[in-house]
Amino acid sequence: MEKLVVEGGKRLSGKTRISGAKNSILPILAASLLSSEEVEIKDVPDISDVEVMLDILECLGVNVSRESSTLNLNPSSLCTSEIPESLMCEMRSSIFLMGPLLGRLGKVKVSYPGGCDIGPRPIDLHLKGLASMGAKISEESGYVYAEASKLRGSTIHLDYPSVGATENLMMAAIFARGSTKIYNVAKEPEIVDLQNFLNKMGAKVKGAGTDIISIEGVNYLNKVSHRLIPDRIIVGTMIAAVGVAGGEIIIDNVIPEHLEAVIAKLRETGIEIWEDTDSLLVKVDRIKAVNSVRTLPYPGYPTDMQPQTMALLSYADGISVIMENVFDGRFGHVEEFKKMGAQITIDGRSAIIKGVNKLTGAVLKAPDLRAGAALVLAGLSAEGITIVDEIHHIDRGYEKLEIQLQNLGAKVKRVHAPVINV
Numbered sequence: 001m002e003k004l005v006v007e008g009g010k011r012l013s014g015k016t017r018i019s020g021a022k023n024s025i026l027p028i029l030a031a032s033l034l035s036s037e038e039v040e041i042k043d044v045p046d047i048s049d050v051e052v053m054l055d056i057l058e059c060l061g062v063n064v065s066r067e068s069s070t071l072n073l074n075p076s077s078l079c080t081s082e083i084p085e086s087l088m089c090e091m092r093s094s095i096f097l098m099g100p101l102l103g104r105l106g107k108v109k110v111s112y113p114g115g116c117d118i119g120p121r122p123i124d125l126h127l128k129g130l131a132s133m134g135a136k137i138s139e140e141s142g143y144v145y146a147e148a149s150k151l152r153g154s155t156i157h158l159d160y161p162s163v164g165a166t167e168n169l170m171m172a173a174i175f176a177r178g179s180t181k182i183y184n185v186a187k188e189p190e191i192v193d194l195q196n197f198l199n200k201m202g203a204k205v206k207g208a209g210t211d212i213i214s215i216e217g218v219n220y221l222n223k224v225s226h227r228l229i230p231d232r233i234i235v236g237t238m239i240a241a242v243g244v245a246g247g248e249i250i251i252d253n254v255i256p257e258h259l260e261a262v263i264a265k266l267r268e269t270g271i272e273i274w275e276d277t278d279s280l281l282v283k284v285d286r287i288k289a290v291n292s293v294r295t296l297p298y299p300g301y302p303t304d305m306q307p308q309t310m311a312l313l314s315y316a317d318g319i320s321v322i323m324e325n326v327f328d329g330r331f332g333h334v335e336e337f338k339k340m341g342a343q344i345t346i347d348g349r350s351a352i353i354k355g356v357n358k359l360t361g362a363v364l365k366a367p368d369l370r371a372g373a374a375l376v377l378a379g380l381s382a383e384g385i386t387i388v389d390e391i392h393h394i395d396r397g398y399e400k401l402e403i404q405l406q407n408l409g410a411k412v413k414r415v416h417a418p419v420i421n422v
């Protein structure tokens, strides 16, 4: 099993470049199934969730080739809609495949999605929307079956602005007969990226980034070349890293308007952030507490920055409160931070953090992707050595996080702990 070993006390300096967004590439890989011609995607991050999604696409008959961070896919040879359960369970995003496979092949069988342990991950909004478009949905012994000779346009009101349900239903509507309107949609930048990708292939989607998305059904999508937007959550993670470790860095390949809530809130903690067109200069002296951080759907404070923000505020002068409003139970990292001496209490959806001068290195376990990254961040300024285990969670969404931090002066290394077969 691999672990990350962090030696605290090194300030950060230098420059880092952000890769394409994980939460863009995953729905865009699913959407590539809608094309009958070549699909080229640039700035693809080298992360394990992409590997899993590419394995799934290859199982479905798609030809895949990769040249560094550029992917070339040929979905014209798509031949089945049965996704292998072993791959389906590896990450939640495989649920995005329902929409495109229904649209392309008229039927799909998926097992309930896997993914991070950050609380219940229902798919009722996905299924309700697909049913309203005429799909026959059945669920049996852990599998979901959907069938429709031809989906029909529909008016859909999402009970919650779910990112995945918005994306799945956008993709399902591409080849549907007539027009579809989806209300109360998610407005994340990754939804806009997906709309741009689909429209480059000849789809007719509009409204992404607003509360209502409209789709006119078409019959064919052609080839496309698309560069992903940068990963705003990795940008936020790097800003928090400077906040914890101290120092000054430049972050390249950033779209600042994708992080307005994050930049505003982290400035409140005392981190100085200067914006340029596609980069940020970040520096810090002292971190101070902030009264409240409330996670919300975009453009609110992203839930995917919640654990990293908690790492930062564990070192702040004063008492901070973080309220997690998107997921039930996204506090798996609190017990790990407390092993380092953090003073955090949970009260319902809120975490009350009493900042301390120093945390102490400890042996920790990454409970999920963003929490794992947050534990590494906490170790950057801890006394002594912090060991983070279960780092496969981190590798799902960060390209060799230890290399990125090493290049900024941190002492973080990946060790291959021996697996002792008893």
Ligand code: EPZ
Pocket: 022, 023, 026, 092, 093, 116, 120, 121, 122, 123, 124, 125, 126, 127, 160, 161, 162, 163, 164, 165, 186, 303, 304, 326, 327, 328, 369, 370, 397
């Ligand atoms: C996407 O997950 C992201 N993943 C998550 O990022 C992110 O945390 C989340 O959106 C919220 O921003 C990808 O894009 C691949 P949701 P998703 O559907 O689509 C409830 C990361 O670290 N809900 O917006 O699964 C659900 O229970 C990951 O990069 C229903 O009730 O999130 C949750 O409380 C973690 N019924 C809320 O909506 C449904 O049918 C938000 O979920 C669907 C969702």
